[in-house]
Amino acid sequence: MQQTWLVVTEPEVVRELFARGPEAVDAGQANFHLRGNVRLRNTFLFDGSEHLDRRRLIAGRMRGRSMIANADHVTEAIDRMAESWPAGRRFAALPSVRRVTSDLMTHLVLGDPDADGNRAVRRALWDHPASDPGQLAVLDRAVFAEIARRRATGTNARAADCMSALLSARTNSGAMLADRDVRDEVISLMLAGAQKTTALLAWAIHELARDPVAQERLRAREPGFADRVITETLRLHPPHLTGRRLREPMSFDGHDLPAGAFLLVTPTTIHRRKDLYDDPKAFRPDRFDVGRKPPVGSWLPYGGGVRRCPGASLAHFEARLSLERIVDRFDVSASRRRRISVTPRTGAR
Template structure:
């Protein structure tokens, strides 16, 4: 048995050059790193050295490690956006408490209560799609996703209030662009001027809206929305979440769930409209189900299409942590303070697991062929796996089924290339489609 080396794995030296390459071509730059350096390489980063793993055994070691081995990576960069109390930025006992309080509203069985709302929102927004001219379908999916969040997570039902919340959230997310997210030097107020100052003003407005909704809730009589359930939640000592913590967790849900669900749906449409036979097979599967959300969620081919979309187009290419203690991976003993990440993109493109990995082939996931968790992880893994995974997947299936059954679309552009957003990657141009008459 070989002794582990204390040297970091090789990797590119220039952080600026690597960042620029990533902004120009995120998928190509990551695949090139895998070809050049193999299953383990080191990226230079403002948050410290970041070691990136993509071999299945290394990914399994990372996600099965004791949770207290890690803290969030580059938490200081995201704290002004999400807040220190965000579940994404906590670790240790605070993180475990937050997840225990937040998990019950996202239990898979509860998602069925939100199915009708998801379908209703999809029908309203899809029916408003104009005919005869190109429209980025991702923009429509963003509106659907935001409407679902406001109604099921925030619990807002009045039309004017939904519109006000929608404008506030939409403007705030749009103000937090990839340049602000990537270059921390731009995260300065400049005497109240500039993009960061504008983002902070908009964020404050959204926080005020959420505080008003929290004040309107009665913990003794919680509603079905997730905000009401968080207000009523109590930890082991009987203590509730305080107002600021609830505000930060709610905004985290918006950031984590709004753009990601819309992006996944846009990729699915881009792929399906290029395979008419597959699209026809989906219609045949869905038509006899009568619009029943529970039966739709169990449809095998629809499930396989969603799974393959998330495999080929992972929304977050790299999940990163910071080591709080030494950790061995791939023959390297990494010291505390080092960043360690699992590259979901490279894991999902491994030819040994996924033959012809760049081809869209939902058949990979039919007949119970789902791979093990360390080789398919669109929602991350381990103790920090996405809390909203069941919610997001349920929404993706119902919205996609509604579109397939009720609209005839055609693509208005060549296959989409991948571009960088604030914290995710997605199709450039938003997948323009034309609604057929």
Template sequence: MAQAEQPGSVVPAPVAPGRLPLLGHAVQLWRRPIAFLESLREHGEVVRLDIGTWPVHVLTSPEHVHDVLVQQAQRFGRGRVFERLRPMFGNGIVTTDGDFHRKQRRMMQPAFHRGHITEYAEVMGRQATAMSSSWTSGREVSMVTETRRYALSSVAEMIFSGDLSRPAVEEVHRSLPIVLEGMLIRAVMPKSLDRLPIPLNRRFDAAATRLRAIIDQVIATYGSDGEERHDLLSLLLSSVDAETGAGMPPEQVRDEVIAIMFAGTETSATTLAWTFHELGRHPEVQERLQAEVDEVVGEGPVRAEDLARLTYAHDVFQEALRLHSPLLFTRRALAPLTLGGFAIPAGAELAYSPYALHRDPELFPDPTVFDPDRWRRGAGERSRDHRYVPFGAGQHKCIGDTFAVAEILTALATVSSRWHLTPAPGVTVREVPAGIPQPSELPMIPIARPSSGRHWRNPVPRRSSARRSPTGSPRPSATPGSWRRPPNSSPRRPATRRTPAPGCACRPNSSSGTPSASTRRTPRPGPGCSPSSRSGSSAGAWPSGTSWACAPGTPPCAANRWAPPWSTRSRRSTEA
């Protein structure tokens, strides 16, 4: 537990190995920040590292983290990372401390009451349905792009409503991604670099100015037109402090709106993208999730009352968030104290990494294994509250955690009811350091589930010679390169396209076997491919006028064994 410092009874915290003169540990943090933060647990429960000449004490014990966030929270301030966010967030709840923070939290809390979450869930459901409906079975989509668009659209519609706010929504879509990128970089950059006229700073400053101006404009109009609204902005404008009876000034409302947009977009979108990634890597988990969604939600849209019954979906979400948690949070000691027997001077920065904590094998056995069932096995362990802190804890815990959970579960259930997600072939997804580590790229292929009534194709060859239909009766297994027809649909002519040989670039991307105009390209034949006339059963016509066919008896292309035949994706080289 943190205690007032007692001279002679404590020692300085051990220094992480690899410190360089003047640079400290900056080089290691720059080259491999995630691995470096994870390695600190091997050197103690409190470890000092230097970022240049800036000393930081990193906490690797969940007990010490709980002590700082909850037990002795009054001894600590926000810290440097949050101060660096102040130029964008102003005096929002994200950056403030003390009495002002507590007052703001009291005034904002009603906006995140369970009753309002139910209203927000309707918006989330509409946006999730719009995202899901925009996909085409077998056509690759970028989950990073899709989840960010979903989260941004959901948050924007919940904050603003009506035609009056349409320019604000458009500006949010335009400027917020630029602001998010710039804030993450500025949080760790020296403050002296903020004013350099480099492209990054110019884009950030321009986007931030536009965003703040349009929100100020909407707030001014909300207060003058007398129209009754039921969005989140109206709730903030009408909020009153129960102790003082004072309302929130317009500038403060703007700062809080920006904070909500940031938290409700970046965190939710990234976590949802990683969840889809893990489902694609673990089809058995995806099938269990789909079964639960079919039972709880049925054929209709996801409702607010469904979320509490999606227990396995919640376990899947928690496990994905455990594996892909925020990278670093900071606090600042307001007075000299001891922590774990180590001296912490006044003004010292303390940091903890939820990412590293959640991958500690002492806290989570087999920490790199995606195992949603671990949350049911450990449901009765009270100590888990200390070990699992993706939303923080104590007085600074994320005020919108329930909001974020509803946003993610709604999208997860909506997509699972309609699609089976498979990873795009030949892609290695890497973690890119950020506030929450981002996927380097995340292309996935949605395959329409049979119950949706859409034509679909199983991209993975089956081992058995017979399978069970949805009604339970045996039916022949689909072979690679053939079509399957869902129940109650009209008969379709058998496919006339053969599976290409290795390296054959002539792949159909539609049921007719003819490339679409937007994706046509001159083929580069590989082994087993030979020119053929259009009348050949395995030929595909291309813009050059040349048709290509795969020679009979050649082995199937490795990429085509896993990708639907209408995918236009060429084989990617695997990253090192």
């Protein structure tokens, strides 16, 4: 079947598109085409009332209470990571960052990562490279085992983790979610959340390593500076795309589009437009100083409208604590390996 895809690079179109509600545009249908290893029955892929119900259920676990509950856990996880860093030697930060974010996502989605059943899930998540089906099977088994354990021993509906919320949820007709649905949601949340927060933290470390002054300002806790570092990192390196499918014919920016057309919002293209950002390739947190905000629709790493990422504040909060903790302990500097020959980065797979 022929499909119409459009790539959106105009902030004004982004603004209009994100303002459309679920009666006019679907996000789940569009995400389906971008889904990677996200599982089939979960918030990203639903539309309409099914989406709203599910989103309410999990988003409730990503607000204030969970964040505060998370704070000690974040600092402990970062301290453990920092202790493993070999000061004075060159090393790649990414693998250890992935461990920390896996740990934090396990905490959010399952509760205490050191509890017996959760530990197996966390380990499977640590070891999970981007899309290895073998590892995914290990993760599946660990999550199903934990669901079975909780079904047998009873779930605390008031616990702060997402799995407890899913296990105690009832549909309008009073039915429980099937184990497979709980599994799909839990795994998708952990993978998507961990991959994106890993990308954010790793890119922030990459940029800070080239900017000792920014590290000093972070260390001095200059008000608002950590937020600007994170905002600027997400501008330069947004880890995710956003898609929508039109439910009805619409026109944007003079283009008449049929129902069923897909619109792909690519933050990188917009975030690097010279007319929106001065010297767009440079890492300059101060461009987000109070009163100098970019126009609406030109900073969109978290998508927008009713589908805006519900994990945004949590990711931001974790990134801020982590970066402050890292610069408190280390001067981070980039290792500049001189390359004479250029080889394919992924090893010519």
